[in-house]
Every structure is written in structure tokens, then in C-alpha cells.
Amino acid sequence: MRAPIGNFDNARPAPDCLDELNGPVAAAVRAWRGTVPADEMVYVDTDPAKADTAAFVEHYGQDLMTASANCVVVAAKRGGETTLAACLVPAAARADVNGTVRRLLGARKVSFASMDTAVELSGMEYGGITPIGLPADWRVLVDATVADMPWVLIGSGRRRGKLIVPGKLFTELPGAELVEGLAS
Template identity: 35%
Template sequence: MQLVFQSVTQQPDLVAAPVYQQLKALAITDQVQVAPIDPAYADGDLLSQHYAIPFAAELNCLIVQGKRQATVKYAALVVPYGHKANTGGVTKHALDVSKVSFAPLADVLAQTQMELGSITPLGLPSTWHVLIDPSVFEQPTVVIGSGRLNSKVQLPTTILRQLLNVQVVAGLAK
């Protein structure tokens, strides 16, 4: 089965509200497409098998929390599907923190207004960092979460560079 992507402007209800707000603010809604999916197939392996999405076009977005003394920083780590995110020294250095751990799920869901299993670097709080492995940009277009479990977005990778607080971090994917 193939996904049928259409402009996010035609189906704004298929993305989380903060995602659509950021796309509108950046004036890029015409460049981002969305497709409904069965939430049972939202995971990368299942998504690829059921909807014929190539693994090379899929991205993972993980949310971490970095700390240095009383300062807490949140960051989205964006890596190609099938790769682990280097949450050690590479992430610590990029965020200038002494400790990195996965962010508490309840905090992530509350602050992003997104659903578990569909967190995306689109529409994150303005104080959050977005760290992206350079290999992400080897693909002209990618598929990533929409903030809602019942859909995926497809976008040119150049859009990722336009997001707030973006850093391209060599060695982020391992």
C-alpha cells in the first residue's frame, strides 16, 4: 500500500497544532505534505513494510534533556531511521551540558502537544534545540512524525535547516 501525500494546507487536522503553526509562521505549508496512516503501522519497520516507505527516507526524532547545574535544556535529536542517537559526548558538547538523558515522557507530551510515537522536530517549543545528523541531508525528501500518531509528513530536508535552534552535529547518528 502506498501513502497518498497531499499538502498540509488541505489537511491541517492531520498534524499537531504547534506543527501547523510553525509551518505557517515559516511560510512553508505549501512545501510540506501529510498522509493519513493506520497508527498500528507508525513504527519505522512497520511503516516501511506496510506503506513501502524506504528506510533511507525515514527519520527518527528523540527528545533528550541536558543539565548543567540548575540549567535544563531540551533537544530533539534527528537521525536516520535505523541509527541510534549518540546521547553521550557529542550531544553533551552540542548542548553545552554535563549530563544528558531521555526527557521525561510526561514533560515532552505536555510541552509539545504531540502524541507518543509521533514526536517531530517541527513545532517544538522555541527554547528547545534541534540537533540533526548531517547524513539526514543525503536524502532530498524525508518522512517523519507529524505530532499525531495517525499521520506522517513528507518534506524536503532543506526545510529542517529553517527550524528554530537547529545545529547540524557530526557524529550524532551511530
């Protein structure tokens, strides 16, 4: 199989390589019932030593610079309560944490969740956190430009490997909310 974007030597439908994914992501792929067929989720093996954006794009393809998205975990605080959520934005942008995200989450203060918290509660490796397989009670804020992309490269739940999925899939994830202007 050839990956729909990028220059990857090893691309396979994600349901065919569940052993390459971590537990929460594999479970989400296995249970997927959205309108986008599960076999349109493509797993590509990548070298963790080339994880730096510049090295990654140079090795796997310049088209990935505009076809990638980052999933960041935020901690929203209000009245002594902390709620976690995920934000999915184009890789070349940043989530508007202090404006849009704070308002959407109804929080007094929003910050990026600590690495330990994000890893422990997502069940994923830092640097590989993906919106596919996050806890069902988390809100997943998806920038509208990501949902409009034909194909999006995202993490696979591990530092090694990535997923390439149609952008419209993100609107069908548990807790997903399509947000105009999430990225700044």
C-alpha cells in the same frame, strides 16, 4: 497528489490539511516562511496500528527504511538546571547522546526526556514528535545526513499520519543546528 516516497493512498500538501495536524505543528506549517515552499511539506495519512517499523515499512514501502528520521527529545543537566533539546537522526541510527549531544549542549549529563515531559512541553503525541513546531527556545540538532536526504519521512505531531519533507528544510527550523556525526 502522489507522495514523493512510499506507497500512501492519501498524500496532500500539509497546508491543505492543517486540521489533521496537532496545534504546534499546524501553527508552524501555517507560519512557514523558509526557502522550501510550505506546499512541499506533504502530509500522509497512516494507520497507527502499523506504527511498528517492520509493519510500517512492509505496508507503506521498503524505501522508507532509508528515508525516515526520528526526532528524540533529550534533557541536558548541568548545575541543577535542565534544558530540553531535540535530536533528528536517521531512523536506522541513534543519537550519540553521551558524546556529541552532551558536548554540544555543554551538559554534565544527558538522557532521553521522560515521555510525560516530552509530550507536555512539545505539545505533541508520544511516538509522533517532530522537529516542526517544537518550542522556539529548544535547540534542534539535525544530523547532516538527514539534511542531505532529498525527502524525509518524519512524525506529524500525532501518532496518526506522517510528514514527508525535503531534508534541507530542517536547517531552516527555529533553533536548528546542522551537526556532523550526531548519529552513531
